[in-house]
Amino acid sequence: MAGLIVRRVFQLVLLLIGISFIVFMSMHIAPGDPASIIGGPTATQEDVEAIRENLGLNEPLLTQYFDYLRGIFTGDLGFSYQTKQAVSEAIIDRFPNTLNLAIASIIVAIVIGVTTGIISALKHNTWFDGLSTVIALGGISIPNFWLGAILILIFAVNLQWFPVGGLTEPFWTIEGMKQLALPAITLGTGSAAMIARMSRSAMLEVIRADYVRTARAKGVREKSVIMMHCLRNAMIPVITVIGLNFGFLLGGTIITESVFAINGVGRLMIESIAARDFPMVQGSVLLVATLFVLVNLIVDIVYAFIDPRISYE
Amino acid sequence: MAVDEQVLYSVKNVKKHFPIKGGLLQRVKSHVKAVDGITLDIYKGETLGVVGESGCGKSTLGRTILGLESLTEGELVFNGNNISKYSARQLKPFKKEMQMIFQDPYASLNPKQRIGDALEEALIIHTDLPARERREKVVKLLNEVGLKEDHYERYPHEFSGGQRQRIGIARAISINPSFIVCDEPVSALDVSVQAQVIKLLKDLQEKHALTYLFVSHDLGVVRHLCNRVLVMYLGQMVELAPVEKLYENPTHPYTEALLSAIPRPAVGRKRERIRLTGDLPSPSNPPTGCPFHTRCPIAKDHCATEKPAWRQIDDGHFIACHER
Amino acid sequence: MSTEVVTQQLPAHKKKKEFALLKTWKRLIKNKMAIVGLAIIALQLFMALAAPVIVGVDPNKQNLELSELPIGTEGHVLGTDNYGRDIWSRIVYGARISLFVGIGAVSLGLVGGVILGLLSGYYRRLDGIIMRFVDLMFAFPGILLAMLVIAILGTSLVNVVIAISIWSIPTCARIVRGSVLSIKKQEYIIAMKSLGASDLRIMFKHVLPNCAAPIIVFATMRMATAILSTASLSFLGLGAQPPTPEWGAMIAAGQEYMWTSPHMIVVPGIAIMLVVFAFNVVGDALRDALDQGMSLDK
Amino acid sequence: MKDTVLEVTNLVTKFKSADGLLPAVRGASFSVKKGETLCIVGESGCGKSITALSIMGLLPSNGKITDGSISFNNQNLASMSPKEMQKLRGNDVSMIFQEPMTALNPVFTVGFQIREPLMIHQKLSKKQAHARGIELLKMVGIPSPAERMNQFPHELSGGMRQRVMIAIALSCNPSLLIADEPTTALDVTIQAQIIDLLNDLKEQLDMSMIMITHDMGVVAEIADRVIVMYAGEVIEEGRVEEIFENPQHPYTKGLLSSVPNVDDPDFELKPIAGSMPMLNEKISGCRFHPRCPYAFEKCFSESPKTFSVTDKQNVRCWLQEEVGQNGGRRASSL
Amino acid sequence: LTGCSSSSSSGGSAGDAKQELTYATTSKVVGLSPILTNDSVSSTVIEQIYETLFVRDNKGEIVPHLAESYENPDENTWVIKLKKDIKFHDGTPFNAESVKYTFDKLKDPATAAPRASLLAPVSSIEVQDEHTVVLKTEKPYGPMLAALTHSNAAIVSPTADKKQDLMKDPVGTGPFKFSEKVNGDDIVLVKNEDYWQKPAKLEKITFTVVPEVSTAISMLQTGKVQLIDALAPELMPRLEKIKNVETQKVDGTPVYYLAFNMEKAPMNDLKFRQAVSQAINREGYLKKLNGLGVYSNSFIGPEVFGHPKDDKGPKFDQEKAKELVKASGFDKKEVKMLVANTASYMNMAEVIQAQLKEVGIPAKIETLEWGTYLDVSKTGDFDITIAGWSNVTGDGSELLFPRLHSANIDATNLSRYKDAELDKLIEQSRSVVDQEQRQEILTKADEYVMTQLPVLPIYHGIASAAYDKSVKGFKMEPTGQWSLYSVHRE
Ligand SMILES: Nc1ncnc2c1ncn2[C@@H]1O[C@H](COP(=O)(O)OP(=O)(O)OP(=O)(O)O)[C@@H](O)[C@H]1O
């Protein structure tokens, strides 16, 4: 396991270099020029040219890239073209919000998803199964902006149980929980739907395995038969999906962040791509990549923990 | 039954140690020495029985020989080819020659595959029979092991334990290999079907000069089927002899104990077995000297310190014991 | 001799392999839900193919005077949108693109994802490389990808399918890999190795069917997100451009009107849900049908 | 007269299949008394395991008991609620399954799986259960049991898994033990040890046992009574001596004569010709008649009645009728 | 001499309502330096912190603000007298030196100011004395005063600019001063107690980012936000239903128009352009805008200096359009309509596309993401595009010059229009200093544009805002800007 972790860290370094190069190249291949965006539609050619010069965009591509890379190795992610803010600072400003939201919504997703998934599997082909299927499919077909808006209308505007938007407190405070409730549900719904369907199908795969029969023969209560003996064996795809969704959530989710006015990484990334704010895009992509590698590492460790036959040696 | 003295498979000082992991970081704590230095020549056309206490490494030996477990140490020479370091591609022609009947038939069948397809697999891989002939062949195989054509469409979970075991056998023999490791192939069969299957195996052997490595706990079956018998204890060889010599003249104290414990199918004749007392040795921490000394009724002091040499005591009869 | 006795019973080989397929199909259509699902899919396909026959109205015909009419208005069963276009006809015409994109992107993504997932799960050596590549795909921002596709490939609908499928690959790959990691250690896979089956064969014939369940779930659920994400791509300029009717775009356009004319979102939303529902139940039923044991306890 | 622990009457268990409901067990009746060991023998696939699973109420999802009753200590198991059943299982009735690899949960340690019934039924703490688990493993002859507690099933040898299964089944001192081929993967020394263990428990706790096995040696050693099944039916029943010394049904005779004799190197194996019918095969009359060397017209058309040979030995075979009429010459000519 | 030129009404009777206000924008503030930013959100904040030398008053007249007065000794010289005793928030005195510093910095190419062009005609800035600054131009520059009202020409504290990053830490002379940045992007301003006029009534204002307008409205409804602006037509029905909210609409300076690519056929054919112009029912479209647009058949809008009084432009006439299409021999080739992916532009495009189809002009919409659009539109890779110009200075020259003068082809002149006559008119309008004369020239130029039709104005914008009823004294300017100086809450 220690070997696995060391290997992953090494791979991460290579990955970051690779992805920074690819993102760098993509930003330059894709049309759009940071200078003319900063200049705006009113800027004259001279204005734009001055901005280009100022941002160092007239240097050869590779020089620009290696300058950037050198920066990374000294721990400097550069400055935003647009706001002149340090990229690391901008990210540190926003990441806690995204993290809070991600944790809250993955909890919502797991609780709702896994429970309904299990119950539907147990009640395979009953009304509950049908209903939960329909709800799950609704959950994945409903656009987040709409779900969010409806939740705001009902719970924030009419009932006033929760604030309309904004995220200023950490999730463990009461205020923070209130602020997180609606966005977490909005965001968790899609993941919950996927997790529910995944757990249901995985449970159906194992529910008639011989070892489940053995558990029953031992007189294990039906609840633990399901929760321990079946679930643990059905867990692999479910964990995969949870890990994936958590990864996505950590990478920020543009729509929910927008609807609930949460200042997160997703919006940062979108805004900086729109502004062709290259250092900011790089910074957030590198963050997201690191998070993904991290989450996937954890998922891999959990795999081995769940299924002792899995090993990475 | 005269044994052709041509070596088919030569196993040289084979070892297989499994790591035991523990702790949060899954560090390797110790090793189970499942197979610990087996050197053996298997002759063409013979049936070599392997018997021994449960957990002594018989299955592991069989699997290692077939390359299903990586070698910790040692060499495998098949038909003069040292295959221990062959790549998967180099091994492919040998795979056709070597087959295995698994101890656990249910686990070794793909739950999502119909039995007929499972049996056709081997034919598809190693022959280029057209579909129709393959099916014919499979149906014939099913019949040979006492199943019916209707079983073709069934999935593994719809069979009884014995039926699955027979499917495992059918699969192993389907491509006419020259060497089969049979890991308790008839343990789940009632005696009548067992007799039928054993006959089948024997017929095949006669027809195709098949070689078997026959792992079994049923000493009756071993006596009827095998030419030579290897007795293992704790991953090591303790006695190897032609079948009659072993049954008539068991020399190693463990073999004696083993033979004495055979249950007889007659009422009232309780077995008068030699009861082994003493500590059960652990394979992760095997006793020094003779592995059997902790339970051996005739052990002397030096048995605990010196490892007994592998020596011949009679024509083709080898043992590893200080005292006999 | 025993074998002779039994061989006499050998009947002629009437049963063909197709028989099994037929059986699966029969089992499939025994499932009521599956029939509903198949019917919906058939209907949608029919809608897509025969749109001009089904609706007489031009889906792009505007009438600013009659905009945002509610559901059930005379002449406009499903109401009109903000330009007074008939929503029903837009739904019918939209089926074309949405189904094409949904099915196309998901199947393409599946192919890529399954191959990557199988390889990395099965070969430990490839695992690091492939999974880090997958991480890279995860981290690569979707819009940037769309912008790249536009820049390099242009803006056709096929490229939408490509963009969305590229986006599905990493998820699919991770799902497959996870299952493969555990399946490849099963005894029956070892048994196949001992039979001398090639790795490819083991992967596709033995490992893959055993991780079919999560793949089916993934694929059917992805259908929804794929159709929805077409909208954001056309917003970026990739794929169907307004006024081409397309469900995802209809929903996106309805966003501004959700307070005043929610039917502009609800109607295409339900259309998407129906497709996803249909594919889901068929997927479910298919898995059950392939898996004897389950289907028997109906 | 000892009490009857288990009374199975006219048990019919069917499987749903593409061809409709197919009976795997066709009206089996038998009983087990307190402290008694009943052995079930019969051809592979004849329905032994399914009978056992029917008793436990653990049939596969496509199987169903369609007829008959099972009463355990005068309670009808078939009509019990799942909750009551759960309390009974593992505690009063426990079962050793035929295939230990698949029957053990691959993702839990051996220790976890042994502790579980102890903690549920005997309310032991985890620590106590662990200690007891080690004791149980030692009892079934597993070396270094404390270490094994932390290993996973796939790290054990076939025989060890089987012994773990046995240990689990014995953990709560059941009053009825159903053992489905419990010693197939064990070498004879350990097998003997296990049989001694079972016999001890039988004596100490008055445990009753249903043992399914192919090993006639084991039957001879452990059984009080034996039933012989063929194609889902009980075709012969009797005390162990009667079955071994005076088998009546042609199938039983065939079975006994196929046992390989260890002591005779020149013994020739004599399998019963033919193979068992499939569940969906329609066979009129006696289901054994296609393979029976003595079959006559009546066997082809009518299902045989049960004939009593002695007060304990019953046989379902028309030959018995002939014995009555013709002095039993044909039957004893073997 | 503490220049008490305005605000004598409404005493301190603010009641006991908390004098705080939160304003929600849809995108973040890029930065708080007037020199380095050029986006509307940043300028809203900048407006509260900094001040310009001149401002437009309620009637649209340009009046001195930080300036005391000005004079033109000759057409190329602007002598501007500054108000005295004004201090920046950091205590630095406001004087001619700071004006020179600011303007020099704005013009310096090394600064790379996005709106450096604003003062491009200014060749030198000289300090005459402590409170007099002289701007010199090469050629006469008519819109000078208008340019000086632009928030990009706001005066910054030279000491602060040398010491710190004004983007993050702004220092101006305005009624509010920067307090802190919270939650990443939200900006908090507090009252400047030492303001050179009467201090503002509001104690604290917060600029918060709420990307989704409908969320912002919900926040307005629940009282978490008190002010939003730049309303979209679709939202009006909802806003009007909310009880505690008031809306304000003011005719504005922006213009939204179609630009024809004059370098390509058939757009270079006047008949075709006329056909398009008559095919589009602009008045009909305005109805869809729920009052957030003004119809005016002129390029220079009603609120912009230079707006012509008479209507000389083409009228909606479908039949005529069809005839013209036929007459022009238009070959039914699909016309590529380039649209940036802004909701309002895309809406417009869809309606126009449908109406063009009615008269037999097939048009294909091509949506482009904003950054891409900027690039592509400048290279002229389109037939027709939808564009807008929010005229912050409110001067017609500032619309015609960038948008239609041939010098700006490849930059802001999206129509790629090159017409010597119009060029001359535009140049005149820029070089004449006399405002009445300029009005005439601009009117003439506009009429010329409306007959040549390199562009077709669709509608002129309306500056709009919605605010909580407790907010009093809020006044929207036609440019869409507003000051919170005289606002208070009740
Ligand atoms: N799930 C199932 N679906 C359909 N048929 C089944 C199923 N399980 C078992 N059978 C059939 O039921 C019959 C009885 O099976 P059972 O497992 O009881 O046999 P058995 O007597 O235990 O045999 P063995 O000694 O080989 O274990 C067999 O013919 C088998 O094919």
Ligand SMILES: Nc1ncnc2c1ncn2[C@@H]1O[C@H](COP(=O)(O)OP(=O)(O)OP(=O)(O)O)[C@@H](O)[C@H]1O
């Ligand atoms: N994958 C594994 N990991 C760790 N230990 C293992 C593994 N496989 C087998 N062992 C250990 O190796 C030893 C030998 O096992 P093996 O299966 O070869 O025994 P066997 O002789 O076949 O026994 P049986 O007769 O019970 O089947 C046992 O102690 C077992 O616990």
Ligand SMILES: [Mg+2]
């Ligand atoms: Mg073994």
Ligand SMILES: [Mg+2]
């Ligand atoms: Mg069985």
